[in-house]
C-alpha cells in the first residue's frame with residue numbers, strides 16, 4: 001500500500017492582477033489531502049474509489065490520471081481519498097488531489113520522484129477537469145510546498161521552470177520562507193459562500209473595460225506583491241501584514257470583495273498583522289497573518305465565519321508509506 005499526501009494552498013498576494021500578466025504569490029498550508037492506493041487482489045473490472053467503482057463524472061482527476069499514467073490495464077487499483085481541505089473554497093483541494101494522484105501512480109509505476117513531472121501532469125489533470133483552463137499556481141504550490149511565485153517572465157534566481165498550456169505560458173518561482181515566518185500562522189476565515197472564479201474574473205474585466213482608471217489598482221497590486229516577496233525573504237512579518245491590508249483595499253476597488261469577506265477581514269485585523277480576501281473573492285475565504293491565531297480564529301467565528309488555523313510554507317507532496 002502507498003500513502004501519499006499533498007497540501008492545499010492560499011494566495012497571499014496578487015490574485016486578479018495575475019490575470020493581467022503580473023505575478024502572484026501563494027503558500028502551501030498544513031491542510032492536507034491523503035490518498036491510499038493499493039493493488040486490488042480480486043478480479044474486479046474497475047478501479048475502486050472510496051469503495052465504489054470509478055466514474056469519471058465523480059472523479060475526473062483520478063480517472064484521467066489513471067488513463068494517463070497507469071498502463072497496466074489488467075491491474076485494478078483501490079484508491080481511498082480523505083481530505084482536510086474544504087472544497088470549492090479557493091484552498092486548492094482539487095489541485096492537491098491532482099498532485100497526490102499523479103505522485104502516487106507515478107511512484108507505484110516506476111518509483112522515481114520527479115517533482116517537475118508531477119506538477120506538469122497535475123496541471124494537465126486540473127485543466128482537463130475544468131474544461132481546459134487552469135493556472136499552474138495551485139498545482140505547483142501543492143507539489144513543491146513552501147512559497148511559489150507565478151509570473152509571466154523569469155524573475156531572478158528563484159526561477160524553477162516554465163509551464164505552458166495551450167497558448168499560455170507561466171514562469172514558476174519558488175521562495176524559501178525566512179525563519180521568522182514560522183512565528184506567525186495564517187488564520188483562514190471561510191464565508192461558506194462559494195464564489196465562482198470564472199465569474200469573478202469576468203466581472204473584473206467588465207469593470208476595467210468600463211473604468212479604465214482601475215488599472216491603477218492592478219498596478220498597485222503588482223507593486224505590493226513585489227514588496228511582499230521582499231518581506232517574506234527578509235522575515236518581516238509586520239511588512240507582510242501591511243502589504244496584505246493594502247492588497248485587500250485594491251481588491252475591494254476591483255469589486256471582488258463582498259460584505260461577508262469585508263466583515264471577517266475587519267474583525268481579524270484587530271488581532272492580526274494584516275488580513276485580506278484570498279483567491280477569486282465574491283465569497284470563499286479570507287486570510288489573516290496572525291501571532292495570536294486562537295484569538296483571531298475566535299473573532300472570525302464570532303463574526304459568522306468558519307476558521308482554520310494553519311501553518312504555512314509547509315512541505316509539498318510526499319510519499320508517507322510504501323509497503
Ligand code: PMV
Pocket residue numbers: 011014015016017018019089090091092135197200201278279280281284
Ligand atoms: O480562488 P482561486 O484559488 O482559484 O484563485 C483565483 C485567482 C484569480 O487570480 C482570481 C484567477 C486566476 O486564474 O489566477
